[in-house]
Amino acid sequence: MNFLVLLKQVPDTEKVKIDPVTGTMIREGLDITMNPLDAHALELAVSLKEKVGGRVVVLSMGPMNTIDVLTDAVALGADRAILLSDPALSGSDxxxxxxxxxxxIRNLKIDFDLLLCGEKSTDGETGQVGVELAILLGLPVLTYVSELVEVDTSSVIVKRSVEDAHEIWRVPLPSCLCVLKSVAEPRLPTLGGKKRAMNSNIETYGIKDVGLEPEEVGLKGSPTRVVKVFNAKVSRSCKLYSDREVVRGIERVLELIKLSLEGDS
Ligand SMILES: Cc1cc2nc3c(=O)[nH]c(=O)nc-3n(C[C@H](O)[C@H](O)[C@H](O)COP(=O)(O)OP(=O)(O)OC[C@H]3O[C@@H](n4cnc5c(N)ncnc54)[C@H](O)[C@@H]3O)c2cc1C
Incomplete structure (x- = not known):
């Protein structure tokens, strides 16, 4: 069984700055790391490979320093690492x-049974890429996958978290799963894994290699327009009621709840 895992590189910091003019993140000078949620997807793939056999391929689109993240993935058990990197991709939504x-995936004919990605990235946090990619590849997709219950050669059974419950799904292969942290606990790299990674070849391609034209990518190809970026200001007014006014205070709270319910209807 073959696995394809999507890995995004993200800034290794919580202090992300946004360019006020373009509305995009200022990435220069930031240390990078593997999107923490993707590490769980990678671990699921590597542990399944160890159980049922097969290969784990990791794929990322990002700047050249993403090679470091892909090298870490090889140290953790990936068999093949692919990076799509091209200056023309800058500004892509x-x-x-x-x-x-x-x-x-199509042009390099990457063969897989299970496409795995994280729930979301820790920087962009849209949770859109896994689902959009599955649609483009014509694959069934399940989001919020919390556990892989069973796997055979033609399907997988998974648990999916929804608000206060969970659902059990059987999906045919090939499929795409967007997974939560609970699917697998990432391992630490071994010395052997690190040595293997040091000698590994991270395959790197530009847009032309995969059949993309410059006008299809970057800001030009992106339908999203960031109109404005600003820090939301939260302001609250506060009215204090003394001990002797407590009944009046409760009446006021009830009035406000009633008003808000009327506003919702
Ligand atoms: C107008 C605009 C301009 C932008 N310009 C830039 C830019 O110049 N540089 C830049 O880095 N970002 C840029 N971005 C952000 C970029 O589009 C998103 O970071 C990217 O599409 C992933 O979205 P996300 O972070 O919300 O990931 P999510 O959708 O939350 O990620 C879900 C999962 O998909 C997978 N995944 C996501 N992204 C990748 C990836 N790149 N490679 C492999 N797997 C992935 C991971 O498994 C991840 O866990 C821009 C966005 C907009 C709207």
Whole structure:
């Protein structure tokens, strides 16, 4: 059984700055790391490979320093690592990211039974790429997958978390699963894994190699427009009621709840 895992590189910091003019993140000078949620998807793939056999391929679109993240993935058990990197991709929104990943998978003829991605990235946090990519590849997709219950050669049974409950699904292969942290606990790299990673070849391709034209990608190809970026200001007014006014205070709270319910209806 073959696994394809999507890995995004993200800034290794919580202090992300946004360019006020373009509305995009200022990425220069930031240390990078593997999107923490993707590490769980990678671990699921590697542990399944160890159980049922097969290969784990990792794929990322990002700047050249993403090689470090892919090298870490090899140390953790990936067999093949592929990077799509090209200056023309700068400014790509989630749709173009998904399109570029789909083109890479198709043009490089990457063979897989299970496509795994994280629930969301810790920087963009849209949770869109896995689902968009599955649609572009014509694959069934399940989001919020919390556990892989069973796997055989033609299907997988998974548990999916929904608000206060969970659902059990059987999906045919090939399929795409967007997974939650609970699917697998990432391992630490072994010395052997690190040595293997040091000698590994991270395959790197540009847009032309995967059949993309410059006008299809970057800001030009992206339908999303960031109109304005600002810090939301939360302001609250507060009215205090003394001990002797407590009944009046409760009446006021009830009035406000009633008003808000009327507003909802
Ligand atoms: C107008 C605009 C301009 C932008 N310009 C840039 C830019 O110049 N540089 C830049 O880095 N970002 C840019 N972005 C952000 C970029 O589009 C998103 O970060 C990217 O599409 C992924 O979206 P996300 O972070 O919300 O990931 P999510 O959709 O939350 O990710 C879900 C999962 O998909 C997978 N995944 C997501 N992204 C990738 C990836 N790149 N490679 C492999 N797997 C992935 C991971 O498994 C991840 O867990 C821009 C966005 C907009 C709207």
């Amino acid at each position: 989630t749709w173009v990211t998904s399109l570029a990943l789909a083109r890479t």
